[in-house]
Amino acid sequence: MPLNALRAFDAVGQRLSFTAGAMSLNVSQSAVSRHIISLEELLGRKLFDRSGARLVLTAAGEMLLPEVIASFDRIEKTINAISGNARHSRPIRIHIPPSFLHQIALPLIREFHGEHPDIRIDISSSHVTGLPTTETDMAIVFDLPHVDDRVTDFLWMVRVAPVCASSTAARNDGKSLAVFLADNPLLHVKLDDEPRGLLWGIYARQCRIALDVDRGLAFDTALLAVSSAMAGDGIALADIDMFAAEIADGRLVMPYASVIEDGFGYYLKLRPEDLSDPAIALFRSWLIARFATRQEGHGS
Known part of the structure; x- marks a missing residue:
């Protein structure tokens, strides 16, 4: 398995830039380019479309990139678990919609961090409906309920x-x-x-x-x-x-008691294999418990 070539593809694919990918690996751009070419020759498929002004992943590249990212992440987690080097393990990456983050999730994450200061969390946010396009370990998504290949936990029904x-x-x-x-x-x-x-x-x-x-x-x-x-x-x-x-507090007024559930809700999603990470499993369980308590308080 061409690990150096896969690492080069990982670096370039996440940044969509040969220059930025090379800088992240502290190697020359030509070295990264050679690795990508060798990987494309091995696969018999182009991974990037280089014809336009911007570098774009091909269909093969879009298929391969998330698997490469997830594989390197799992290797890193396993090495850290074996070595007991939890302090230097990478943070949990979680994506949360902006309004939900500001109004609901941020105080809860602050509380979790106070209870578990050794677990680092990186938060990203965008107004996307459903799963974000960026690579994350966990995501709170705003969506209609549906089944996919992710572990899905209900958090909040919108009223x-x-x-x-x-x-x-x-x-x-x-x-x-x-x-x-x-x-x-x-x-x-x-x-x-x-x-x-x-x-x-x-x-x-x-x-x-x-x-x-x-x-x-x-x-x-x-x-x-x-x-x-x-x-x-x-x-x-x-x-x-x-x-x-x-x-x-009166800053916002609800003049009519006509409240409905429109079918949308907030769900916590993650890959099944990531539950083997103790930090992710702990954070997931903690969030589920906190949101269950909030829902009981709202009578729903």
Whole structure:
């Protein structure tokens, strides 16, 4: 097995740059290029498309890269476990959606770190729906429930309702829900490859009201949409448990008790083989227990 060539492919593939890959390995760019060429010759397939302005993985490269990354990670974990060198083992890499990270997960991770200071955690965040494209050990994903090859643990079911600033609620006092929504701008949270009005459309159907769901501003994250609502820009459809503190202290108002579950939730996902890592297994169990306690507190 051409380990040096695979390591070169790993370095270049993660960065999509021969220069950056060579720098990460502290070798020359020509040496990395030779390794990649030798690996491509061995496989009989091109791993990178070099024709454009940017380096792009081919279909074969996209198939090989995650397996190479995971394999090197498992070798490193095993060596650290054998040597007892846990202090120098790499951090747990976890991806968390931005709003969920800010509102819910960050205080919990801070608590975990206080209890287990020797376990290092690297957090990444983006507004992707479902699994991120970056390589991680664990990911909290916002998605509809579905089965895949990952170990999946339910954490949080989304419960949504229209929310706004207190000034907006006061101006519309006495209106029905349908009129209230029709008379004010709607604030949307964009989902990957979905129409901007998807979530408002689900809400309107469940509440059996007619609503033009294409109006208003759209944001990458729920946090931005709710911040816009608190500024008086319109009505956001928000997870009332995620923003419970803002509702409790009056910064955010829920004028109508029309709360629905729209089918989306937050799930913890990881590869089955990563459960052999004691740190990952501990962190997973700890998170599941904490979220189970939170759900009991919300009566759901």
